[in-house]
Amino acid sequence: MKPNRFTAGVALPAVVFAVVLVAIPELVSNSFQLRAVMLFLIYALVALGLNLLVGLVSLVSLGQAGLYALGAYTVAILATQTGAGFVLAMMGAIAVTAAAGVALSYPTVRVRGVYLAVVTIAFGLIVQNVAIDWRTLTGGTLGISNVPRIDLGTGPLSTTGLYGLIAAITFVGFVLHHNLMHSRIGRAMRAVAQSETASRALGIDPTRQRVLAFVLSSVFAGIAGGLYAYLNRYVNPDTFSFSDSIRFLLMVILGGSGTTFGPLIGAGILTWIPNLLQAFGKWQLFVYGALLASVIFFLPKGIAGSARDLWLRWRVGRNQSVRQADAWPKPSPGVDALLGVRATVRGPVLQTRDLTIRFGGLSAVSGVTVDIERATVHAIIGPNGAGKTTLLNALSGFYAPTEGRVTLLQDEVGGRSSVQIARGGLTRTFQNTELFPEMTVEENVRVAFHARSRCGFLSTVLRLPAFHAEERLQRERAALLLDYVGLAAYRDETAANLAFGHQRRLEIARALALSPEILLLDEPAAGLTHAEIDELIALIRDLKRLGVTVVLVEHHVDMIMSVSDHVTVLDYGEVIASGAPSAVREDPRVIEAYFGAGTVPTGAHA
Amino acid sequence: MTAFVQYTLSGLVIGGLYAIVALGFYIMWSAVRAVNFAHGDTLMLGSVLAIALMWAGVPLLVGIPLAIAASAGFGLLIERIAVRPLNHGPSSVGWMLSTIAIGLMLEAFVTITFGADPRSLPSPLMGAPISIAGAGIFPHELLVPVAAVALLALLDWFYRATMLGRAMRAIAQKPVAAGLMGIDVRRMALISFAAASALGAFAGILAAPIIQVSATMGLLLGLKGFLVAIIAGMSNARGIVITGFAYGVLERFIEGFGNTSLREVLGFGVMILLLLMFPNGLFGQREVNKV
Amino acid sequence: MKLRSVHALLTSASLALVLGAAPALANKPCIGASLPITGPTAWAADSIRMGAEVAIAEINAKGGVLGQRLSFVAYDDAGQPPRGVDNARRIAESDGCIAMFGGWHSGVALAVVEPVHDARIPYIAVISAGTRITENDRKPNYMFRVSMFDRWQALALVRKSKEVTKTGNIGVLYEDTGWGQGAVPDLKASASAESAKIVGFEVFKWDDRDMTAQLIRLRDAKVDTIILYSRDLEANQILRSMQRINYSARIVSAWGNTGTLGELAGPLANGMIVLQTFTWAGDLRPQQKRVLDSIMSRYKLKSPDDIKHGSGAANAYDAVYILAEAIRTAGAYDRTRVRDALYKVTHEGIVQRYAPAFTPERHNAILPENYVWTAWHNGRILPIAQTPYGK
Structure with missing residues (x-):
């Protein structure tokens, strides 16, 4: 069964939507109603684009009216002043808004949340004020009248023809929006929003995803703006105010952000409501506010979002069969083929030379030199604050070395980003388990396939055969990995709902989905029961059998002694001992570091 | 030279208003990492109530405290019904939209009952301007920057010297730890919103003789006050007041040497640039991202 | 039972909205209006309603038009x-x-x-003065106006300014809206036609609090007469800013500020003269007095000053009568025929005598010679003759 068939199984609803769109000209009796439907479709396009931003990468834009205005003005200016035809003018609108989208997304590298909202507010206000005052180009507050009717070579388009065109474009936008959302790109975008750290460890570049989302949402708004100019044949600055930006955001939230139909529902309601509320006369603005407030209170996830939740709850209630995790690891030929590492280079797979990391004046790691051999289990231990996690962060690219070198598979990687290092074959887990909490178990694993996907943007959003082939392959592989860690029964569960130990397993399965040559585990045993630790040990041994190199940061001494081939001990950021477990255990400096003096560390927890 | 002084003085007046509005955002943000997006409407509420009471024959000295108290009550209401139920972490926008919705309702209600046209709240200090180095200003206007600085000092004292203030500061810095230490986080949130709204109402009444009273008087001030708070960095009250003044003066100088349209385009452009250079605001602290 | 019928009503109403009522072939005896019923200019909508509804009530009391009662349907455009x-x-x-x-x-x-041209429905502007509304190159043109016409207003303002200026330097201060920006070309044309010297155009935005920068520039250009396009709110700020910089100049204003400026600025506004199409404050003819009484009793007003846009109410009142006359002349509720009949209407209105109301070349009913000069004096706006500024 598919994880969220409610939204993913779009084929039937899309057909219904298409049928409704085709039937509407027959249903409505005058151009007031047809025009209202067209306006709805145009707003829906803006909302669909904004949904990619809000629903997928969780960035809030309060400047969408500015992008919408750019599209409308570009079309109006090109059509009235250069006589450009429909296609050319729309291409212009797309180009201008895409460029604005890139420019607007640049701040997301640095600012987010409410700070980004402010950047977008300012952008929207700038666009509106430029429209008011660049009078020679925009006609100022009087605007641009007499935008020509669309002529596709068969004479000016009739109202019904215009409707057909707008309906077709919005429908295509709707399908692309859905396809993108339920694809590896959509998953990667959601992953970035839910845990930037984890996505970077999986080789997903958060900046790229954000820029992509921003550009797409800008282009949607730009196309909608262009269509608006053709529909009204008049543009002026009053149409693109801050309150319009708020309305666009409301459409998405009201309908349900991150859902396929939410933006359509939200746009529909907020386009129709003002017409219905006319009956309230002076009170209509008040009633409008009251309506919005009650929807936000009672359906905080929006209409489609709340409906989806209800449906999921009902479904869960229906198949309330007892699920159980299987024992793990559960090797299979499939997993062997997926994870088995073939040596490509000789010698140590990961080396550091005099690696030093300083924060301000403080050295967290100083002069560390280690060689990590292929297909071994290499433990890094040390008292609290010894610099273990800092070293791990440096190896995985989260910190850049202040001095010294890091060599991964004989490739100098010091200073490279975590994204590049993850793509180079090294990935990791985190001390406090970084899952994508709102995604299903299967989706968590599938996100990790993103970096190695071959299927490009176009084949993804157009769902070409390559897309389907890859989806099938990835689903099979995800099933293999979930089976390997014993979580097959939980495939459709939301990750946040998993028990703690299962979350650990899932994080490891997700890391393995990258088919890494080297896997860094940051305190994987912390908080696990004895039985679970035994299973973890079995897993590490199995990975070693498959040729995966495991680097282990742990406190759990018994575990270290039983699985490690090599132990490096850090104290105050320096290596104080390195060698076979038995040798390190006897090292007086290690004993000193751990206990001041005296006993040998033998307890369960050192 | 006279023009120079004139723009600076006028800028300090409008900038003082931005600063007081921004301080309201700061108080709310510190407590719950969310704000009343319709904070500008508390300015309107305070001054509309003050005028309504004045029309009803209540002397201003009684009416103004009443209006401020009522606005504080409005702040409590906003926190309890519109912010608390919808504030789930940094990426939630529910509170943004619910407070906007309530703001719309309030504006509509006032437009209908109070009227859409601007009304005046008289001040004895708006009679005749005084001259400072050749530049003219009404004595009442001088109250605005003075009030901004005084409020800052008061806020500073409150956060440092009172138990309540310290508890609030603790929440602002480490909400979870503060909760564990037995500080009633929810009560503090309520108090913060009430205080911010009272401050907003005060700002509205203070500004009313200068900017007149209407249902939409708070919109632009609220928006710009919010932008000022963000550019300053939400965590630094002094920075917020300085930024407020600076932004007000900048606006006047752009107007003086350019024009009003340039004011918005350049003003907002500068905001974007500053946020790019200082992603946590000019005076904000870096929020360290720990892996 | 009650609930059910309400429900049924709502359902059918929404169905009617979605599916559409009967096709609109025969036009109905209603006058529609798109007004700012909500938002910061709601008072303008109120004034229009007052004039229009009183006129419609009077006509209906006499049996309506062509045997049918007129109705008024106003929608909010905010x-x-x-x-x-x-x-x-x-x-x-x-x-x-x-x-x-x-x-x-x-x-x-x-x-x-x-x-409007798509649906071929006659449109009558009763406040909006923007030149391009009626001068829009459409043939046939369905846009009419029973209101101030900015092109003529600009000419009147320029002439008046030329009359009162002593230095000969006239300045313009206008709001950055469709109305304000639209007036600029007309003012320039009028100035060159009248060989008046406009030395500065200054602009401000709605809700601006301080216009000292603009006024300093005008003062430095030795301007002693300012042509103003603003609302009450900004007019007050302008007067305050002038007081700040100790600058006095005569203000010759277009009609955006005939509402609460008196309350806001008090005696500061004394001497500001405003061009209108009508004022309820003057000595009224019996016909005008009757209308004022009807408005005041119908809307429970205390004083004529409570009609915030007095001209708008009067224009709307006359516009309803002109339209009713056109329907009678056309002999049918048929938009095209009514539009053509508008050229044939003669009517004795409260603003002026319309003879005829419109011609194919002139879609603006109220003629510039019937515009009236009013002036603010001690908190009230009065016909200029009743103030000390009338000489």
Whole structure:
């Protein structure tokens, strides 16, 4: 069964939507109603684009009216002043808004949340004020009248023809929006929003995803703006105010952000409501506010979002069969083929030379030199604050070395980003388990396939055969990995709902989905029961059998002694001992570091 | 030279208003990492109530405290019904939209009952301007920057010297730890919103003789006050007041040497640039991202 | 039982909205209007309603037009062009009204030019003064106006300024809206026609609090007469700013500020003269007095000053009568015929005598010689003859 068939199984609803769109000209009796439907479709396009931003990468834009205005003005200016035809003018609108989208997304590298909202507010206000005052180009507050009717070579388009065109474009936008959302790109975008750290460890570049989302949402708004100019044949600055930006955001939230139909529902309601509320006369603005407030209170996830939740709850209630995790690891030929590492280079797979990391004046790691051999289990231990996690962060690219070198598979990687290092074959887990909490178990694993996907943007959003082939392959592989860690029964569960130990397993399965040559585990045993630790040990041994190199940061001494081939001990950021477990255990400096003096560390927890 | 002084003085007046509005955002943000997006409407509420009471024959000295108290009550209401139920972490926008919705309702209600046209709240200090180095200003206007600085000092004292203030500061810095230490986080949130709204109402009444009273008087001030708070960095009250003044003066100088349209385009452009250079605001602290 | 019928009503109403009522072939005896019913200019909508509804009530009391009672259907556009367009189409196509009125915002009026001609419904602007609303190159033109016409207003303002200026330097201060920006070309044309010297154009935005920068520039250009396009709110700020920089100049104003400026600025506004199409404050003829009494009793007003846009109310009142006369002349509720009949209407209105109301070359009913000069004096706006500034 598919994880969220409610939204993913779009084929039937899309057909219904298409049928409704085709039937509407027959249903409505005058151009007031047809025009209202067209306006709805145009707003829906803006909302669909904004949904990619809000629903997928969780960035809030309060400047969408500015992008919408750019599209409308570009079309109006090109059509009235250069006589450009429909296609050319729309291409212009797309180009201008895409460029604005890139420019607007640049701040997301640095600012987010409410700070980004402010950047977008300012952008929207700038666009509106430029429209008011660049009078020679925009006609100022009087605007641009007499935008020509669309002529596709068969004479000016009739109202019904215009409707057909707008309906077709919005429908295509709707399908692309859905396809993108339920694809590896959509998953990667959601992953970035839910845990930037984890996505970077999986080789997903958060900046790229954000820029992509921003550009797409800008282009949607730009196309909608262009269509608006053709529909009204008049543009002026009053149409693109801050309150319009708020309305666009409301459409998405009201309908349900991150859902396929939410933006359509939200746009529909907020386009129709003002017409219905006319009956309230002076009170209509008040009633409008009251309506919005009650929807936000009672359906905080929006209409489609709340409906989806209800449906999921009902479904869960229906198949309330007892699920159980299987024992793990559960090797299979499939997993062997997926994870088995073939040596490509000789010698140590990961080396550091005099690696030093300083924060301000403080050295967290100083002069560390280690060689990590292929297909071994290499433990890094040390008292609290010894610099273990800092070293791990440096190896995985989260910190850049202040001095010294890091060599991964004989490739100098010091200073490279975590994204590049993850793509180079090294990935990791985190001390406090970084899952994508709102995604299903299967989706968590599938996100990790993103970096190695071959299927490009176009084949993804157009769902070409390559897309389907890859989806099938990835689903099979995800099933293999979930089976390997014993979580097959939980495939459709939301990750946040998993028990703690299962979350650990899932994080490891997700890391393995990258088919890494080297896997860094940051305190994987912390908080696990004895039985679970035994299973973890079995897993590490199995990975070693498959040729995966495991680097282990742990406190759990018994575990270290039983699985490690090599132990490096850090104290105050320096290596104080390195060698076979038995040798390190006897090292007086290690004993000193751990206990001041005296006993040998033998307890369960050192 | 006279023009120079004139723009600076006028800028300090409008900038003082931005600063007081921004301080309201700061108080709310510190407590719950969310704000009343319709904070500008508390300015309107305070001054509309003050005028309504004045029309009803209540002397201003009684009416103004009443209006401020009522606005504080409005702040409590906003926190309890519109912010608390919808504030789930940094990426939630529910509170943004619910407070906007309530703001719309309030504006509509006032437009209908109070009227859409601007009304005046008289001040004895708006009679005749005084001259400072050749530049003219009404004595009442001088109250605005003075009030901004005084409020800052008061806020500073409150956060440092009172138990309540310290508890609030603790929440602002480490909400979870503060909760564990037995500080009633929810009560503090309520108090913060009430205080911010009272401050907003005060700002509205203070500004009313200068900017007149209407249902939409708070919109632009609220928006710009919010932008000022963000550019300053939400965590630094002094920075917020300085930024407020600076932004007000900048606006006047752009107007003086350019024009009003340039004011918005350049003003907002500068905001974007500053946020790019200082992603946590000019005076904000870096929020360290720990892996 | 009650609930069920309400439910049924709502369902059928929404169905009617979605599926559409009967096709609008025969036009109905209603006058539609797209007005800013909500938002910061709601008072303008109130004034229009007062004039229009009183006129309609009077006509209906005498049996209506062609045996049918007229009705008035007003929709809110909140000053937003897309909503104005929706309203125009709704009025023309769903409601099938015989004609429609428009409100305050010139931007909305310009936006409805397209749907008005699409649906061929006569549109009468009763406040919006923007030149391009009626001068729009459409043939046949369905946009009419019973209101101030900015081209003529600009000429009157320029002439008046030339009359009162001593230095000969005239300045213009206008709001950055469709109305204000639209007036600039007319002012320039009038100035060159009258060989008046406009030495500075200064602009401000709605809700601006301080206009000292603009006024300092005008003062430095030795301007002693300012032509003003603003609302009450900004007019007050301008007067305050002038006081700040100790600058005095005569203000010759277009009519945006005839509402609460008296309360806001008090005696500071003394001497500001404002061009209007009508004022309720003067000595009224019996006909005018009767209308004022009807408005005041119908809307429970305490004083004529409570009609915030007095000219708008008077214009709307006359516009209803002109339209009714046109319907009678056309002999049918048929928009095209009514539009043609508008050229044949002669009517004794409260603003002026219309003879005829419109001609194919002149879609502006109120002639510049009937514009009236008013002036603010001690908190009231009065006909200029009743003030000390009338000489």
